[in-house]
Amino acid sequence: MPDPSASALLVPLWLTVAILAGGYARTRNRSAWSWFVLTFFLGPIAAYLLVVWPPREPTGRALERVVPPGEQPSTSA
Secondary structure: OOOHHHHHHHHHHHHHHHHHHHHHHHHOOOOHHHHHHHHHHHOHHHHHHHHHOOOOOOOHHHHOOOOOOOOOOOOOO
16 A cells, blocks of 8 residues: 555655746746646656757747837837
């Protein structure tokens, strides 16, 4: 029979790794929610793939420059 104290430690650790993988996925231009779910079910295998695979190139709105309020957007690149 499994030790209850071991599962009490393993579940929060597994959930923490999944949350961290989701946060790290955002820094690599990937879906945080998708990688959280993948890591929650696949564990360290998904986290390893996230680290090893190259980051995605930013697309769409990620390429636009955010203009602070009160500043005029420039037309030159």
